[in-house]
Amino acid sequence: MIVISNRLPFVIQKDDKGSTIRKHSAGGLVTAVAPVVVEHNGKWVGWPGPDYDFGAPLPESSPDDTTPTAGLKSSNxxxxxxxxxxxxxxxxxxxxETFWPLFHSMPDRAVFSADYxxxxxxxxxxxxxxxxxxxxxxxxxDEPTLVxxxxxxxxxxxxxxxxxxxxxxxxxKLGFFLHIPFPSWDLFRLFPWADEILQGMLACDLVGMHIHDYCINFIDCCNRRLxxxxDSKDMLVEHGGRYVRVAPLPIGIPFSRFVSLAKEAKRTIPEDKKVVLGVDRLDYTKGLPQRLKAFELLLVKHPEYIEKIELLQIAVPSRTDVKEYMELKEQMxxxxxxxNGRFSTATWSPIRYxxxxxxxxxxxxxYRDAAICFVTPLRDxxxxxxKEFVACQINSPPGVLIVSPFAGAGQNMLEALLCNPYELTETMDTLHRALTMPEDERTLRMNYLRxxxxxQDVNFWMKSFLKAIGRLSEEGSPVVLPNSIRPLSLEDFDEYFAVFRxxxxxxxxxxxxxxxxxxAPLAPHPDLAIIPPQTKELLQRLANMPDVYIAVISGRGVNNVKEMVGVDNITYAGSHGLEIIHPDGSKFHYPMPxxxxxxxxxxxxxxxDQVCKEGAWVESKGVxxxxxxxxxPLDAQPDLVSKAKDLIEKHGFVASHAHAAVEGKPPINWNKGRASIYILRTAFGLDWSERVTIxxxxxxxxxxxxxxxxxxxxLTFRITQNDISVKTAADRRxxxxxCVVTLLRWVERYFAQLPINKQASGSQAPSTPANAKD
Structure with a gap:
C-alpha cells in the first residue's frame, strides 16, 4: 500500500536544541491507516512541513512513541x-481559496485564479x-499495489x-477518498478547469465519498460535463475503457479510544450546570455566528433559561493570516x-468562549459532561x-446531539435532532426541545447512536474501503470490480435522444x-484502416433512406476517403473540408493561397530528413x-514530437495533436466546423438549422x-477510445x-419507422431488432 495525503502523518519540527523530531498528527485518517501501512511495509507520501530540510535524513520515532505512526520507518x-x-x-x-468554498456551496467566496x-x-x-x-x-x-x-x-x-x-x-489499484462534500452540477460547473478535475479523479478504480448525495453529485457532473x-443505480462511471466505482463510505472515529479518554477525563463542568457545547474550527462553513444568534434568540423567547444554561463554544484558530478568517474572528x-453584555448577571454569563x-x-x-452538543455547520x-460526542456519552442519563442536515453526519446519525442553521427560529426551537427532552427519549436516541x-468506527471505514476496491471481503475472497464494459445498447441511445430536443x-x-x-478502427498505417463490411452495408442502407443525409468529413484526401468508404449517394469531404464532393458529383475546393x-x-x-526515424513517417495531403x-519507442517520442512541432510552426503552419500524430495545416479560417456548416447550408438551404436534426x-x-x-x-459524440485525458465539448462520449455502429443502428431503427422510409424500403422492418445489443 502507498498512501498519499497533503501532509505526512506526522510533522517534522525542531526541538529546543535544534534537533529534528517527529510530532504525531491526530485524526481519524492517521489512526486508521497508519497501522495498516506499518503492518504491510507500505509507504506514505506527503509534505513534511516547512521545518524539514530536504536532503537531510528523516528522523525516526522516539523509543517511547506509542502513537499509530510509531512503527512507520523513515525509509517508508x-x-x-x-x-x-x-x-x-x-x-x-x-x-x-477555491476548492474549499466552492465544494462547501459558497461560490461567492471562491477565487478562480489561473496562477493558483x-x-x-x-x-x-x-x-x-x-x-x-x-x-x-x-x-x-504479480500482486497489485494499492495506491x-x-x-x-x-x-x-x-x-x-x-x-x-x-x-x-x-x-x-488506485483509490481516492474525498473528505469534504462534492458539490452539485450547478456549482461545480463554475470551476473553469472542471474537466481536468473529473478526469483526474476518474483515473482511479474507486472514488469514495462520505454519503450517497456526494456520490450522486459526482456521477451527475461526470455525465453532464464529460x-x-x-450507471446511477450501481454507481459506476465508464471512462477510458474502464468502469470507475463510486461508493458512499462514511468515515468513523476511533470509538474505543474516545471511550477510554472519557473514562479518564477529569470533570470540568459541575453536575448541576447544563452546558450546550460547540466545538469547531473557526471557519465560515461552521455557521458559528448563526449559532450564537440562535442561542441569543432562545434567551429572548425563553427567559427561564437565564442563569440556568451556558453555551460553551470552543473555536480552534484556523488560517489566522487570511482576511476572511480575521473578519470572522472579529465578528465572533x-x-x-x-x-454576554445583554444577558449577564453578577454571577453568570450565557456564553463561555x-x-x-x-x-x-x-x-x-x-463531551462527556455536556447536556447538548450543538453541531450546526452550514456545510460539512x-x-x-x-461522532466524538456520542462516543464520550458514558454517563446516565446521556446528552442530546443536534446536527445540521447540511453535514454528512446529518444523513447518517438519524437519531440526532436535525435543524436548519439558516433558520434561526427553527434552530432555537430545536435547542429548546433538546433542553426539555425526557430522560427515556434521550437514552433511547443515544443508545442507537452509540x-x-x-x-462503524474508523477501522470499519478502512475495511469498507479495502473491500470496495477489491482487497478483501467478509468471506475472505477478493471482491472484483467489473473489468469489462457493458456494451452500449440501442436502449442507451433511446435515453440519450430522449433528452435531446x-x-x-x-x-x-x-x-x-x-x-x-x-x-474505421485506428490502424498503424492509414491504408490499414478499413471500414468493416457490416458498417459499410449499414451506411448504404441509411443513404438510401430519403430522410437521411450522410457526409463523411476526414483529414484524408477527398478521393482517398471516397474510395475507402465506397458508399453511394453521400457527401465526401477531404483535407478537413478543404475539398468536397457532393452526391451529384459537383465539387468544392477552398481557395488556398x-x-x-x-x-x-x-x-x-x-x-x-530530420524526424522520420525510429518508425516515424509523414503523410502528405497537399497543403x-x-x-x-x-x-x-515511448522514450524517443517526446523529442521527435517536439522537433516535428517546431518544424511545422517554423514554416508558418499550425501544429495540432491527433492520435499518435501531429498535424500541420495552413493558418486559414477553414476547418471541419466551417466545412460542416457549408455542407448543411448547401444540402438544406439557409434555414437548415430549423429543418434538419444533426x-x-x-x-x-x-x-x-x-x-x-x-x-x-x-447532438455531438466524441469517440475517445481509451484516452482518459481527452477534453471535449461533445454532448456524449x-x-x-x-459504439458508432450502435448509433447508426439506432438511427436506422428510428427512421425506418417513418412512412416515407417504409415506402422506400418496401415496408421492411429494420435489420436490427429493437432489443439488439452491440
Missing amino acids: VIPVPLSPNLYQSYYNGCCN WEAYVEANLLFAKNTIKGLDDMCTD WIHDYHLMLAAHAIREYAAKKQYKI GTRV DQLVGCI IYGTIGQQELAGF GMNLVA KREQN NSTFNQKLALLLDYDGTL PEYEQKANELLKELQ YMTFHYRNV IYAGDDTTDEDAIQALKGMA LTSTH
Missing part, C-alpha cells in the same frame, strides 16, 4: 518537496512523481500515476461581547465532532461522420500533412472544431467504433 516515508511560493499558491490559494490552478497542477505532479519512486520499489511481483489518494488537495495526482504505471507495466456513460468577538486548542483528554471531559463533509458509531426529431436527419477512429503549396513541399522535405509517431461524431482534435461550431444545434 516519501517527503514531497514544495517550495514556500508553490505551497502558498497550491495550498493556501487553490485548495483553500497552475500551482495546483504542478504540486499534484510533484506528488505523483514522488509516488512513482515508491512504485519503483514496490511493484516487483490510496486522499482529499481535495490531490484530485489530479491519479492521472499521472496511472499513465506512469501503464508505461512501466506495473499492476496497481458526457460519460454512467463582537457577538459574544454583545450577548474559548479561542484556542483543547487537548483531547480535556475535550473528552467536555462529515463532522467528526458529532451502537452505530461503535460498529424532448424526444422530437425533425423529419430529416443529417449524419456528419469522421472516418479514421469513427467509422499559392505560397502554401511551396511551403508545404519545403516542410515535407525537412520533416522527412496538409501528418507526422505519425505511433510506432516510435448528429456529428468524430474522434480527433480536428473534430472538436465541428463539435464547437454545431454546439446547441446538433463513445468509447469505440463499435
Whole structure:
C-alpha cells in the first residue's frame, strides 16, 4: 500500500536544541491507516512541513512513541518537496481559496485564479512523481499495489500515476477518498478547469465519498460535463475503457479510544450546570455566528433559561493570516461581547468562549459532561465532532446531539435532532426541545447512536474501503470490480435522444461522420484502416433512406476517403473540408493561397530528413500533412514530437495533436466546423438549422472544431477510445467504433419507422431488432 495525503502523518519540527523530531498528527485518517501501512511495509507520501530540510535524513520515532505512526520507518516515508511560493499558491490559494468554498456551496467566496490552478497542477505532479519512486520499489511481483489518494488537495495526482504505471507495466489499484462534500452540477460547473478535475479523479478504480448525495453529485457532473456513460443505480462511471466505482463510505472515529479518554477525563463542568457545547474550527462553513444568534434568540423567547444554561463554544484558530478568517474572528468577538453584555448577571454569563486548542483528554471531559452538543455547520463533509460526542456519552442519563442536515453526519446519525442553521427560529426551537427532552427519549436516541458509531468506527471505514476496491471481503475472497464494459445498447441511445430536443426529431436527419477512429478502427498505417463490411452495408442502407443525409468529413484526401468508404449517394469531404464532393458529383475546393503549396513541399522535405526515424513517417495531403509517431519507442517520442512541432510552426503552419500524430495545416479560417456548416447550408438551404436534426461524431482534435461550431444545434459524440485525458465539448462520449455502429443502428431503427422510409424500403422492418445489443 502507498498512501498519499497533503501532509505526512506526522510533522517534522525542531526541538529546543535544534534537533529534528517527529510530532504525531491526530485524526481519524492517521489512526486508521497508519497501522495498516506499518503492518504491510507500505509507504506514505506527503509534505513534511516547512521545518524539514530536504536532503537531510528523516528522523525516526522516539523509543517511547506509542502513537499509530510509531512503527512507520523513515525509509517508508516519501517527503514531497514544495517550495514556500508553490505551497502558498497550491495550498493556501487553490485548495483553500477555491476548492474549499466552492465544494462547501459558497461560490461567492471562491477565487478562480489561473496562477493558483497552475500551482495546483504542478504540486499534484510533484506528488505523483514522488509516488512513482515508491512504485519503483514496490511493484516487483504479480500482486497489485494499492495506491490510496486522499482529499481535495490531490484530485489530479491519479492521472499521472496511472499513465506512469501503464508505461512501466506495473499492476496497481488506485483509490481516492474525498473528505469534504462534492458539490452539485450547478456549482461545480463554475470551476473553469472542471474537466481536468473529473478526469483526474476518474483515473482511479474507486472514488469514495462520505454519503450517497456526494456520490450522486459526482456521477451527475461526470455525465453532464464529460458526457460519460454512467450507471446511477450501481454507481459506476465508464471512462477510458474502464468502469470507475463510486461508493458512499462514511468515515468513523476511533470509538474505543474516545471511550477510554472519557473514562479518564477529569470533570470540568459541575453536575448541576447544563452546558450546550460547540466545538469547531473557526471557519465560515461552521455557521458559528448563526449559532450564537440562535442561542441569543432562545434567551429572548425563553427567559427561564437565564442563569440556568451556558453555551460553551470552543473555536480552534484556523488560517489566522487570511482576511476572511480575521473578519470572522472579529465578528465572533463582537457577538459574544454583545450577548454576554445583554444577558449577564453578577454571577453568570450565557456564553463561555474559548479561542484556542483543547487537548483531547480535556475535550473528552467536555463531551462527556455536556447536556447538548450543538453541531450546526452550514456545510460539512462529515463532522467528526458529532461522532466524538456520542462516543464520550458514558454517563446516565446521556446528552442530546443536534446536527445540521447540511453535514454528512446529518444523513447518517438519524437519531440526532436535525435543524436548519439558516433558520434561526427553527434552530432555537430545536435547542429548546433538546433542553426539555425526557430522560427515556434521550437514552433511547443515544443508545442507537452509540451502537452505530461503535460498529462503524474508523477501522470499519478502512475495511469498507479495502473491500470496495477489491482487497478483501467478509468471506475472505477478493471482491472484483467489473473489468469489462457493458456494451452500449440501442436502449442507451433511446435515453440519450430522449433528452435531446424532448424526444422530437425533425423529419430529416443529417449524419456528419469522421472516418479514421469513427467509422474505421485506428490502424498503424492509414491504408490499414478499413471500414468493416457490416458498417459499410449499414451506411448504404441509411443513404438510401430519403430522410437521411450522410457526409463523411476526414483529414484524408477527398478521393482517398471516397474510395475507402465506397458508399453511394453521400457527401465526401477531404483535407478537413478543404475539398468536397457532393452526391451529384459537383465539387468544392477552398481557395488556398499559392505560397502554401511551396511551403508545404519545403516542410515535407525537412520533416522527412530530420524526424522520420525510429518508425516515424509523414503523410502528405497537399497543403496538409501528418507526422505519425505511433510506432516510435515511448522514450524517443517526446523529442521527435517536439522537433516535428517546431518544424511545422517554423514554416508558418499550425501544429495540432491527433492520435499518435501531429498535424500541420495552413493558418486559414477553414476547418471541419466551417466545412460542416457549408455542407448543411448547401444540402438544406439557409434555414437548415430549423429543418434538419444533426448528429456529428468524430474522434480527433480536428473534430472538436465541428463539435464547437454545431454546439446547441446538433447532438455531438466524441469517440475517445481509451484516452482518459481527452477534453471535449461533445454532448456524449463513445468509447469505440463499435459504439458508432450502435448509433447508426439506432438511427436506422428510428427512421425506418417513418412512412416515407417504409415506402422506400418496401415496408421492411429494420435489420436490427429493437432489443439488439452491440
